Amino acid sequence: MQCDCCSATYRFLTLTCHKLPDLHNSVALTKRMVEKKLQNQVAVVTGASSGIGAGVAIALASAGATVVVNHPVAATEADAANILAAIQSEGGTGIIFQCDVSNEEEVVRMFTEVIARFGTVDILINNAGIQRDASFEHMTLEQWNKVIAVNLTGQFLCAREAIREFLKRGIQPRKSKAAGKIICMSSVHEVIPWSGHANYAASKGGIMMLMKSIAQEFAPHKIRINSIAPGAIKTPINHNAWATPAAEAKLLELIPYQRVGIVEDIAAAAVWLASDDSDYVNGTTLFVDGGMTLYPGFSENG
Ligand code: NAD
Numbered sequence: 001m002q003c004d005c006c007s008a009t010y011r012f013l014t015l016t017c018h019k020l021p022d023l024h025n026s027v028a029l030t031k032r033m034v035e036k037k038l039q040n041q042v043a044v045v046t047g048a049s050s051g052i053g054a055g056v057a058i059a060l061a062s063a064g065a066t067v068v069v070n071h072p073v074a075a076t077e078a079d080a081a082n083i084l085a086a087i088q089s090e091g092g093t094g095i096i097f098q099c100d101v102s103n104e105e106e107v108v109r110m111f112t113e114v115i116a117r118f119g120t121v122d123i124l125i126n127n128a129g130i131q132r133d134a135s136f137e138h139m140t141l142e143q144w145n146k147v148i149a150v151n152l153t154g155q156f157l158c159a160r161e162a163i164r165e166f167l168k169r170g171i172q173p174r175k176s177k178a179a180g181k182i183i184c185m186s187s188v189h190e191v192i193p194w195s196g197h198a199n200y201a202a203s204k205g206g207i208m209m210l211m212k213s214i215a216q217e218f219a220p221h222k223i224r225i226n227s228i229a230p231g232a233i234k235t236p237i238n239h240n241a242w243a244t245p246a247a248e249a250k251l252l253e254l255i256p257y258q259r260v261g262i263v264e265d266i267a268a269a270a271v272w273l274a275s276d277d278s279d280y281v282n283g284t285t286l287f288v289d290g291g292m293t294l295y296p297g298f299s300e301n302g
Contacts, residue, residue, distance in 0.1 A: 036064030037275040040175050042118045044068040046101050046158055047128030049079035051235030052185065055263030056125050056270045057083055061092030063271050065123060068114050069096045072128070101128045101154030111161035120169050122176065123274045124162040126155040127185040131237060136198050144199045151203035152210065155184055159214060166223050177279045179222045183270055184211045186227040186285060188292050208285060215283030224282045226273050231289025233261040257290030
């Protein structure tokens with residue numbers, strides 16, 4: 001199929017490029033990422049029917065992993081199926097799986113069924129996340145609870161199931177030096193306060209200490225747990241922040257590297273953190289943010 005706006009023939013682009021023009025680059029980069037460093041490993045990617053999760057799922061598959069493309073509800077099934085089709089068109093393997101990560105029963109069922117089908121889980125990408133923005137005095141308990149439930153409790157529930165499996169299985173040296181790898185999708189807002197988004201920033205700050213605490217607890221079992229903290233990446237979650245030239249120019253004031261990120265920037269980091277190339281990296285947050293956390297406001301003001 002050809003893309004409506006660019007004549008590209010990549011299947012993944014035909015799904016998304018009218019929304020996410022920079023994915024042109026992204027797919028080209030993914031295609032270069034062919035070394036099969038994750039061969040024979042099974043990866044669960046939560047929230048993988050769009051944005052960063054979709055890009056990570058495709059990149060893990062091109063690195064050889066069998067990928068579970070998780071999506072939350074029936075309405076996201078078609079998008080998840082399209083991501084799986086993109087994976088399969090490149091010779092990759094995987095399944096789609098509907099599961100709300102904030103629902104304990106559904107998470108347990110997802111891991112049970114994936115392990116029954118593929119034998120184990122080797123990699124968890126704890127990616128699903130949402131925003132429900134409001135000024136603090138107007139923030140409802142529902143808005144607070146929903147963001148904490150998906151962004152933080154969801155990561156707890158999925159990490160717990162993954163760790164139970166890693167402990168049970170142990171290391172299989174022909175696949176990986178580690179018994180398992182977990183990558184938590186955090187945000188620069190695990191350290192940058194964000195007015196109007198207190199629920200989101202609190203969830204990401206919580207992810208930081210969840211990740212570090214369990215990394216410390218399970219390092220002796222050779223389980224590696226790290227976070228990726230994206231800066232501004234072009235996805236549906238922040239569409240308004242980059243959709244017009246004026247919005248993008250304003251966003252660039254926060255990014256010393258002077259480019260808004262693309263999902264492939266995050267996907268490349270995820271493949272590295274999931275592979276043995278990062279075997280001695282544990283309990284850390286990798287900021288993939290073009291320098292957003294460098295306090296750019298101080299560059300001409302101090
Ligand atoms: P996105 O909206 O495209 O992706 C979020 C995904 O989570 C969607 O596919 C959605 O269906 C899924 N999801 C929502 N609720 C779910 C649930 N209950 N169970 C399972 N899946 C669920 O946005 P994105 O930018 O790709 O976000 C992915 C992650 O990256 C999030 O954790 C987000 O906080 C983080 N992040 C994004 C940026 C950015 O600039 N885009 C920056 C920092 C952090």
